[in-house]
Each structure stands twice: as structure tokens, then as C-alpha cells.
Amino acid sequence: xxxxxxxxxxxxxxxxxxxxxxxxxxxxxxxxxxxxxxxxxxxxxxxxxxxxxxxxxxxxxxxxxxxxxxxxxxxxxxxxxxxxxxxxxxxxxxxxxxxxxxxxx
Amino acid sequence: xxxxxxxxxxxxxxxxxxxxxxxxxxxxxxxxxxxxxxxxxxxxxxxxxxxxxxxxxxxxxxxxxxxxxxxxxxxxxxxxxxxxxxxxxxxxxxxxxxxxxxxxxxxxxxxxxxxxxxxxxxxxxxxxxxxxxxxxxxxxxxxxxxxxxxxxxxxxxxxxxxxxxxxxxxxxxxxxxxxxxxxxxxxxxxxxxxxxxxxxxxxxxxxxxxxxxxxxxxxxxxxxxxxxxxxxxxxxxxxxxxxxxxxxxxxxxxxxxxxxxxxxxxxxxxxxxxxxxxxxxxxxxxxxxxxxxxxxxxxxxxxxxxxxxxxxxxxxxxxxxxxxxxxxxxxxxxxxxxxxxxxxxxxxxxxxxxxxxxxxxxxxxxxxxxxxxxxxxxxxxxxxxxxxxxxxxxxxxxxxxxxxxxxxxxxxxxxxxxxxxxxxx
Amino acid sequence: xxxxxxxxxxxxxxxxxxxxxxxxxxxxxxxxxxxxxxxxxxxxxxxxxxxxxxxxxxxxxxxxxxxxxxxxxxxxxxxxxxxxxxxxxxxxxxxxxxxxxxxxxxxxxxxxxxxxxxxxxxxxxxxxxxxxxxxxxxxxxxxxxxxxxxxxxxxxxxxxxxxxxxxxxxxxxxxxx
Numbered sequence: 244x245x246x247x248x249x250x251x252x253x254x255x256x257x258x259x260x261x262x263x264x265x266x267x268x269x270x271x272x273x274x275x276x277x278x279x280x281x282x283x284x285x286x287x288x289x290x291x292x293x294x295x296x297x298x299x300x301x302x303x304x305x306x307x308x309x310x311x312x313x314x315x316x317x318x319x320x321x322x323x324x325x326x327x328x329x330x331x332x333x334x335x336x337x338x339x340x341x342x343x344x345x346x347x348x
Numbered sequence: 349x350x351x352x353x354x355x356x357x358x359x360x361x362x363x364x365x366x367x368x369x370x371x372x373x374x375x376x377x378x379x380x381x382x383x384x385x386x387x388x389x390x391x392x393x394x395x396x397x398x399x400x401x402x403x404x405x406x407x408x409x410x411x412x413x414x415x416x417x418x419x420x421x422x423x424x425x426x427x428x429x430x431x432x433x434x435x436x437x438x439x440x441x442x443x444x445x446x447x448x449x450x451x452x453x454x455x456x457x458x459x460x461x462x463x464x465x466x467x468x469x470x471x472x473x474x475x476x477x478x479x480x481x482x483x484x485x486x487x488x489x490x491x492x493x494x495x496x497x498x499x500x501x502x503x504x505x506x507x508x509x510x511x512x513x514x515x516x517x518x519x520x521x522x523x524x525x526x527x528x529x530x531x532x533x534x535x536x537x538x539x540x541x542x543x544x545x546x547x548x549x550x551x552x553x554x555x556x557x558x559x560x561x562x563x564x565x566x567x568x569x570x571x572x573x574x575x576x577x578x579x580x581x582x583x584x585x586x587x588x589x590x591x592x593x594x595x596x597x598x599x600x601x602x603x604x605x606x607x608x609x610x611x612x613x614x615x616x617x618x619x620x621x622x623x624x625x626x627x628x629x630x631x632x633x634x635x636x637x638x639x640x641x642x643x644x645x646x647x648x649x650x651x652x653x654x655x656x657x658x659x660x661x662x663x664x665x666x667x668x669x670x671x672x673x674x675x676x677x678x679x680x681x682x683x684x685x686x687x688x689x690x691x692x693x694x695x696x697x698x699x700x701x702x703x704x705x706x707x708x709x710x711x712x713x714x715x716x717x718x719x720x721x722x723x724x725x726x727x728x729x730x731x732x733x734x735x736x737x738x739x740x741x742x743x744x745x746x747x748x749x750x751x752x753x754x755x756x757x758x759x760x761x762x763x764x765x766x767x768x769x770x771x772x773x
Numbered sequence: 774x775x776x777x778x779x780x781x782x783x784x785x786x787x788x789x790x791x792x793x794x795x796x797x798x799x800x801x802x803x804x805x806x807x808x809x810x811x812x813x814x815x816x817x818x819x820x821x822x823x824x825x826x827x828x829x830x831x832x833x834x835x836x837x838x839x840x841x842x843x844x845x846x847x848x849x850x851x852x853x854x855x856x857x858x859x860x861x862x863x864x865x866x867x868x869x870x871x872x873x874x875x876x877x878x879x880x881x882x883x884x885x886x887x888x889x890x891x892x893x894x895x896x897x898x899x900x901x902x903x904x905x906x907x908x909x910x911x912x913x914x915x916x917x918x919x920x921x922x923x924x925x926x927x928x929x930x931x932x933x934x935x936x937x938x939x940x941x942x943x944x945x946x947x948x949x950x
Contacts, residue, residue, distance in 0.1 A: 272806075275870070277811045278814050284845075285818070298834065304912070312927060319935055319937070321853065440813075479839055505858060509855065
């Protein structure tokens with residue numbers, strides 16, 4: 244019970260791991276591209292949570308700086324991913340990942 | 349308990365910084381009530397001012413000069429049937445207005461009405477305000493999508509595109525003002541709302557006049573972007589009534605619609621208070637460093653009371669001019685009573701203890717009120733933009749201007765340092 | 774907002790807010806990967822993101838929390854919703870939601886979960902009960918100093934990445950360039 248009530252770094256790490264797992268499940272099992280992209284955001288967020296928790300643990304700010312870089316990366320990824328999605332939808336009229344099984348059409 | 353409450357009164361911190369939950373709660377309630385009253389007043393004023401701009405009279409029936417019209421409107425809205433379209437997505441439809449209102453009201457916890465008159469002083473104040481007010485775009489998208497109808501969906505798409513585009517130009521303008529706060533001995537700026545106003549006080553200049561005309565251009569960019577950000581005329585394409593009926597809230601009625609209304613007006617007040625804090629010196633009275641001394645202090649201290657007495661005088665003037673018909677007797681008495689109340693408030697504001705506490709709030713609210721009038725003025729004068737024009741203004745004019753101002757501000761701010769290094773060589 | 778980010782005071786009731794926000798995050802995450810309608814998924818993701826921003830505040834990272842709100846919740850998620858509304862979802866809602874290799878995927882995810890559990894149960898003693906005391910009130914300024922000092926090169930690379938992303942997104946999404 245005592246371990247439950249004192250929030251240590253480990254608690255944040257476990258939360259991050261759970262979020263990471265949810266993201267992985269989403270990426271591996273869903274068909275809809277939008278949801279897959281959102282699951283990737285979940286994964287990136289889990290990583291960010293770990294980074295910030297470690298930054299608090301070590302008392303430095305390097306983890307937070309890295310988290311900001313990850314957020315920047317996520318923005319770039321979302322923009323390009325959604326751009327690809329729109330091009331894809333325009334050509335194939337579908338948003339399912341497992342229907343992209345041709346290199347050229 | 350009483351000591352706990354009293355202990356805050358002597359401190360010169362915001363309740364959040366002092367860690368005093370009681371006063372933080374009091375401030376939240378006061379701000380919430382004040383905001384609701386301000387929105388009601390804005391409703392009446394907007395209809396009246398627009399009417400007078402178009403040589404009409406506006407609301408005249410309910411109460412003297414339509415003063416009770418907003419209350420009548422509110423009662424009407426609350427009593428109306430709350431309709432939810434059969435094909436709507438129930439939960440999202442229900443959540444959207446609540447989300448918008450929450451986003452619009454949450455930003456007010458960092459608005460500095462005075463050096464101590466804010467719920468809390470955040471290290472990331474401006475960032476927090478911009479971030480949370482950008483959340484209302486999500487609420488609007490939710491509303492438009494959940495209605496499952498064409499006009500709301502198009503309104504929501506327009507709104508999200510517009511808000512995302514103008515946020516960037518807005519951010520550039522804000523950063524150039526935030527950079528100006530770093531021109532001090534330590535060379536570190538601040539994002540805290542109170543810190544920004546204090547920086548203006550320390551540098552002895554409002555940031556709108558700093559590095560003329562750079563501050564002015566940044567302010568102009570913000571002033572345009574904030575109109576687009578709040579979906580107001582001339583950028584009110586998401587709710588353009590001639591094209592989209594009412595835009596994203598077409599399917600909403602009654603209480604939910606009034607929540608959207610409340611959120612729109614409080615968002616206007618919120619962005620105006622960002623502009624006032626960043627460029628117009630926040631709670632500082634005019635010329636705080638130039639016109640000093642007891643005489644000038646007294647002169648500026650008297651303003652709040654004089655304003656209320658002036659309003660009371662207007663009421664009495666209108667009372668005299670009321671038609672002397674028996675049908676108008678109740679209205680005449682009501683107006684006179686309203687004038688008496690305003691006059692009494694004005695007299696209370698002359699008490700030294702009160703006027704010293706109130707004057708920060710007064711100057712802040714007056715500056716925000718000027719912006720509110722500007723909003724109404726825009727609506728009365730400018731024709732609505734077309735959507736491609738709107739995007740063009742945002743991306744091709746305001747954004748490059750913002751980038752230019754940002755770089756120039758950095759260059760001018762660093763100029764003494766550059767000069768020094770060149771001379772020392 | 775749940776926790777007060779002004780750094781000269783301890784956040785109140787840390788366990789309560791941790792479990793509340795952590796629970797919200799996990800519920801949001803589960804909804805993201807199980808909802809049929811992508812708009813619902815996106816809204817659940819917004820809940821997760823906002824709860825995470827509050828957790829950042831509890832971890833004395835107000836600047837990251839602000840960036841999280843303004844960039845993730847206010848920017849990226851609006852983009853997501855915008856695109857979901859552009860591509861029609863009527864048809865895809867009636868289709869199968871999970872792909873054919875979902876069994877393999879679940880097995881892989883379970884293995885990963887087992888790995889996590891193993892690591893964290895083994896490594897329990899490594900982390901002390903309490904983290905280091907509060908960092909400082911100058912969080913934003915220090916993050917800025919780091920970004921423009923030590924991480925200057927990474928910062929420039931990130932700006933280049935964003936430029937590439939802008940061009941890529943325009944090239945991909947535009948019908949005719």
C-alpha cells in the first residue's frame with residue numbers, strides 16, 4: 244500500500260509502458276490509417292512521459308528538451324502522414340492499410 | 349480559518365503563488381461572475397451600437413432603452429426546447445459546448461487584472477493562454493461534426509483551417525513582444541503575464557511603442573489575427589449567416605446555443621486581454637513613469653469613480669428626456685433607479701482604501717473594453733472576406749510580416765551588444 | 774488544471790492526481806485503439822494528451838506541458854480531425870476494423886508487455902521512493918538556454934526537418950503542383 248501512495252519515478256515509467264503497449268497494439272492490429280497514425284502518437288507520448296519523468300529524477304532539463312524535440316518530430320510526422328493519407332484516399336478511395344499492397348497502380 | 353483568510357490580505361502575491369486556496373476560489377468566482385456580466389453587457393451594447401451605426405434604435409421595448417433585453421433573451425434561451433438532431437452523434441454533440449466553454453473560461457486563471465489580482469501567475473502564462481484558447485477550435489470541430497449536417501460541417505472545417513492558420517501569425521507577434529521583455533540586466537525574458545507587464549513598467553514604455561514601429565506592427569498583426577481567431581466579423585466565415593445559416597452551431601438551440609454564445613464572447617475578452625497585457629501595459633495607468641507625484645496619482649485614482657458618475661449622469665439625462673406618458677412611468681422610475689445604483693457605486697469608488705485596490709482592475713478593464721468596442725466597430729464597418737482572401741491574408745501577408753518583425757526585433761534588441769563587440773575588437 | 778505549476782510549492786495530493794490522470798490517460802488510450810469511428814478515437818486521444826499535459830505539470834515541466842497543449846492538442850489533433858472530415862468515413866465504419874494479422878500483433882504486443890513487466894519488477898529497487906527536490910522556478914528560461922546553447926545543432930536539424938515536412942505534406946496532398 245505504501246508503494247501505491249508514494250509516487251516515484253517507477254510509477255510514471257509503468258504508466259508510460261502501458262501507454263506504449265496500447266500504441267503498439269493499435270499500430271499492429273488496426274486497419275484504418277488515421278487510427279494507426281494516432282496510435283503512433285500514443286507511442287511518442289509514452290516516450291515523452293518517460294523522458295520527462297527521468298528528467299525529474301535526475302534533476303536536469305535534458306529530458307524535457309528531448310521531449311520537445313520528440314513533439315516537433317510528431318508534428319512533422321503527422322503532417323506528412325496525413326498528406327500521404329489524402330493522396331492515398333484520392334487514388335484508392337479507401338483508408339485501410341492492408342489494401343496498400345501494390346507498389347504501383 | 350479566519351487567520352488563514354486574513355493572512356493573504358497582507359501578502360503581495362497572487363492567491364495561486366501564495367498557495368491560498370480560499371482566495372483562489374474567491375477570485376475564480378468573482379472572475380466568473382464578472383465575465384458573465386460582461387458578456388451580458390456586451391450583448392446589449394453590441395445590439396445598441398450596431399443599431400446606432402446603421403441609424404436604427406435597436407432594442408427599446410424591454411426596459412428603458414432595452415436595458416433588460418439581455419435578461420429577457422437569457423430567459424427565452426433557457427426556456428426553449430433543447431433539440432438534438434436524430435442523426436447527431438449524441439455524446440459529442442453534448443460535449444462540444446461544454447468543451448468550448450471550459451476552454452474559454454480556463455484561460456482567465458492567468459489573466460492579470462493587477463499585480464496581485466490574478467488567480468495564479470504561471471511561468472508559462474502566455475503559452476498557456478494561447479494553448480488553451482486554441483483548444484476551442486477542437487470544440488467547434490466537435491460541434492460541427494456531431495451535428496451530422498452539411499452547414500455545420502463546412503463551418504467547422506472553415507473554422508479549424510482559419511484558427512490553425514492565424515495561430516501561427518499570432519504566435520510570431522507574441523514572441524516578438526516576449527523577446528522585448530528580455531531587454532534587462534539579466535538578459536532573461538519571461539512568459540508570465542504579470543512578468544510581462546512588470547517588464548513594461550521597468551523599461552518605462554508600453555511594448556506597442558517599443559522600437560517604433562516594430563512593436564506597433566507586431567500589435568497590428570496580433571490585432572488582425574485575434575479577430576480571425578475568435579471567428580468575428582470581418583473574418584466570421586465559420587458562421588457566415590448568408591452562406592452557412594449559422595455555421596457550426598446551426599443545429600444547436602436553447603441552453604447549448606447560449607453556451608456557445610458565452611464562449612465566443614469570453615474568448616474575445618481573453619484574446620483582448622492578451623493584447624492588452626503584451627502591448628498596452630496591462631494594468632498600468634497611462635504614463636506611470638512620466639506623470640508621477642501625489643497630484644497625478646490622485647488624478648488617476650479618481651477615474652473609476654468619475655466613470656461611474658458619468659454613466660449615472662447619462663441615466664439621469666435619459667430619465668429627464670423620457671416621454672411623460674403614464675405608460676412610461678415604470679420605465680422612467682427603473683432608469684432613475686439604475687442611475688442611482690451606478691452613482692452609489694461611483695461614490696464608493698472614491699473611498700481611498702477602495703480606489704487604490706480597484707484602479708489596476710479599472711485600467712485593465714477599460715483597455716479591454718476599448719478592444720470590445722473595436723470588435724463591434726469592425727462588425728459594423730467591414731464587409732466579410734472571402735475564404736481564399738482570408739487564407740491569403742493569413743499566410744502570405746501576416747506570417748511573413750510576423751517573421752520579419754521577429755527577426756528585426758531580435759536584431760534591434762541585440763544591437764548594443766553587437767556594437768560593443770565590434771568596438772572592443 | 775490539476776496541478777499548480779508555480780514551482781515554489783509542492784503539488785497537492787500527488788497520488789490522487791496521479792491515479793486520476795493516469796487512469797484518464799489509459800482509458801483514453803484504450804478508446805483510441807478500440808473505437809470504430811476515427812473521430813471518437815481522436816477525441817479520446819485528446820483526453821489522453823490533456824491528461825498527460827497535467828502530468829507534466831506534476832513533474833515540474835510547465836514548458837513541456839504548454840508545448841503539449843498548444844502543439845499536440847491545439848495543432849496536431851485539429852489537423853487529424855480536419856483530415857478525418859475530408860476523407861469520408863461512412864463506408865470504412867461498416868468494414869472490418871482489425872486487420873488479418875491481429876493475432877500475430879496481439880502475440881507480439883503481449884510479448885513486449887511481458888518484457889516490460891519483467892524489466893520493471895527486476896528493476897524495482899533501482900529507483901528510490903522519492904525523486905529529487907523541485908528543480909527551479911526558471912524552467913522556461915533554462916529550457917531555452919539549453920535549446921539555444923547545448924542543443925543548438927539538434928535545434929537547427931529540427932527546423933530543417935520541419936521544412937522537409939512542410940514541403941512533403943504539400944507535395945503529397947496537392948492534386949497538381
